Amino acid sequence: MMKKDFHICFTSDTHGYLFPTDYTGGEEKPMGLFKLGAAFHKDGNTLILDGGDTIQGSPFTNFTHRMEADCHPIARAMNMIGYDYVTLGNHDFNYGLSHLHQYLSELDAVCLCANIRDKAGKLPILPYAIHTLENGLRIGITGICTHYITIWEKKETLDQLIVEEPIPAAKRALDAMKGQIDISVCLYHGGFECDLKTGKRLTDSQENQAWQLCQEGGFDIVLTGHQHMPVDQLRIGGTLALQPAYRAVHYGRVDCAWENGVITASSRLCPPADHPLPEPAAALAAFEAAVQQWLDTPKGHLDRPLPAEDHLKMASQGCLLANFINTVQLDASGAMLSATSMGNEIKGMNRDVTIRDVVSSYIYSNTLVLLEMTGEQLKRYTERTASYFTLKDGMLSVSDDFLKPKVEHYNYDYFLGMDYTIDVRRPVGNRVTSMKIDGKEIAPEDKITICVNNYRASGTGGYEMVRQARVIREIQTDVSELIIAYIENHPDIQVNPHRSLHLITA
Numbered sequence: 001m002m003k004k005d006f007h008i009c010f011t012s013d014t015h016g017y018l019f020p021t022d023y024t025g026g027e028e029k030p031m032g033l034f035k036l037g038a039a040f041h042k043d044g045n046t047l048i049l050d051g052g053d054t055i056q057g058s059p060f061t062n063f064t065h066r067m068e069a070d071c072h073p074i075a076r077a078m079n080m081i082g083y084d085y086v087t088l089g090n091h092d093f094n095y096g097l098s099h100l101h102q103y104l105s106e107l108d109a110v111c112l113c114a115n116i117r118d119k120a121g122k123l124p125i126l127p128y129a130i131h132t133l134e135n136g137l138r139i140g141i142t143g144i145c146t147h148y149i150t151i152w153e154k155k156e157t158l159d160q161l162i163v164e165e166p167i168p169a170a171k172r173a174l175d176a177m178k179g180q181i182d183i184s185v186c187l188y189h190g191g192f193e194c195d196l197k198t199g200k201r202l203t204d205s206q207e208n209q210a211w212q213l214c215q216e217g218g219f220d221i222v223l224t225g226h227q228h229m230p231v232d233q234l235r236i237g238g239t240l241a242l243q244p245a246y247r248a249v250h251y252g253r254v255d256c257a258w259e260n261g262v263i264t265a266s267s268r269l270c271p272p273a274d275h276p277l278p279e280p281a282a283a284l285a286a287f288e289a290a291v292q293q294w295l296d297t298p299k300g301h302l303d304r305p306l307p308a309e310d311h312l313k314m315a316s317q318g319c320l321l322a323n324f325i326n327t328v329q330l331d332a333s334g335a336m337l338s339a340t341s342m343g344n345e346i347k348g349m350n351r352d353v354t355i356r357d358v359v360s361s362y363i364y365s366n367t368l369v370l371l372e373m374t375g376e377q378l379k380r381y382t383e384r385t386a387s388y389f390t391l392k393d394g395m396l397s398v399s400d401d402f403l404k405p406k407v408e409h410y411n412y413d414y415f416l417g418m419d420y421t422i423d424v425r426r427p428v429g430n431r432v433t434s435m436k437i438d439g440k441e442i443a444p445e446d447k448i449t450i451c452v453n454n455y456r457a458s459g460t461g462g463y464e465m466v467r468q469a470r471v472i473r474e475i476q477t478d479v480s481e482l483i484i485a486y487i488e489n490h491p492d493i494q495v496n497p498h499r500s501l502h503l504i505t506a
Helices: 033-039 059-064 073-081 097-106 166-177 210-216 278-283 285-295 311-317 320-333 355-361 375-386 479-489
Strands: 004-011 046-050 110-112 116-118 128-132 138-145 161-163 183-189 221-224 231-236 239-243 251-259 262-270 298-302 337-341 352-354 368-374 389-392 395-398 413-416 419-423 432-437 447-453 470-475 501-504
Touching (some): 046 138, 059 285, 073 097, 073 278, 128 166, 138 166, 166 183, 210 231, 221 251, 239 251, 285 355, 311 395, 320 413, 320 479, 352 355, 355 479, 375 413, 375 432
Parallel strands (some): 004 046, 138 183, 183 221, 337 447, 419 501
Antiparallel strands (some): 004 251, 231 262, 251 262, 368 470, 389 395, 419 432
């Protein structure tokens, strides 16, 4: 039998970054789905696939999901690029099932997700597909998504869904295709739970299960996402795996050959083209112009700029931007304390604040939860965030637990409303030596109200003690919208400069 070639162009976690901009300024950058699409080479033996987190996560999606448009702009863009199959990411549910339905219904590509479906059966989702290429090769494809959406997503959305464990669902889909395919591919919106060099398990969380999927699933190719971590040419057992980073800065390419049942495959991460595809860029130019105009809308004035600085510097020396976000959360909730975190990449705010400053500094689609914690729970919460620090040769550094296998600066929390001391010289779990409100030490039995975002309230990131706290109420407004409203209602803002953390390193 003659040798047959097969190719994949794979994107994931593009988060609505279609144009070559990160929206922090006006300069063009080497990124965006339209530049990636210009680098694809589509033919009858090439599939274009996407791993989810596609319709939420950028200023573009923040604005366009509010519009009553005749078309879904992301679906239109992907149709013009020529996508064949996609799966769902956890953030694709953030705007609700009606918005997701519009996207999927207008998408030419087939959505594959074997472990999530809606109870009403309205979402056009299939568990798997068998695609026959021009050369006759039969490609079996399924998709799965991390089941942690059951922890993160809003109740009203989850009430409409059936969510199963990913790996059993993927195996079930592969079993259904056996005997009918030559090559198997799994699109997994989830990342790796193990060290990629040694295979050592790095976490007890089941959020990411790609290593286990590669070892046990039986797939030839596993294309992953969710972690925003570039992974190329990784082999786990008999499976080839890869993962692109986020915001459409590159794409994954798989080159595969099949001959007499023997499969050889290689992968690489490829850069975007120099120029975006002209047709889809022109088709969505009006959307982009409206987004840019909206972003530059002035909203208010701060007494000082709120810069985005080095994460270790902000965590150890205090962060004015975190103070401001916490001030907004306290105002919205009436809590005694507030906690927030900083995204891995943030813009910061100018003194004359625009919407661009807000949505580029608070990038998540989070809402707020008002909790009641005991002093003992708050101590454990603060101990977890204190584990962000470590001493390497006497120098303060970020712990590897927050850097590997995925960079997680967003899992360090900044508090406002209490003064607290962390002694980094002490063992993890026994570093918090003082926690005070109004100068009084917090006792283990004290009841404290604290406002956190819904992601932290889920307990994700090692914060199980937060999930155990009593929920007083939920505030179902996006934090970015609360920030904009606060600035509108307080046009001349005095930013709280208080430094809540005292850090001991020597």
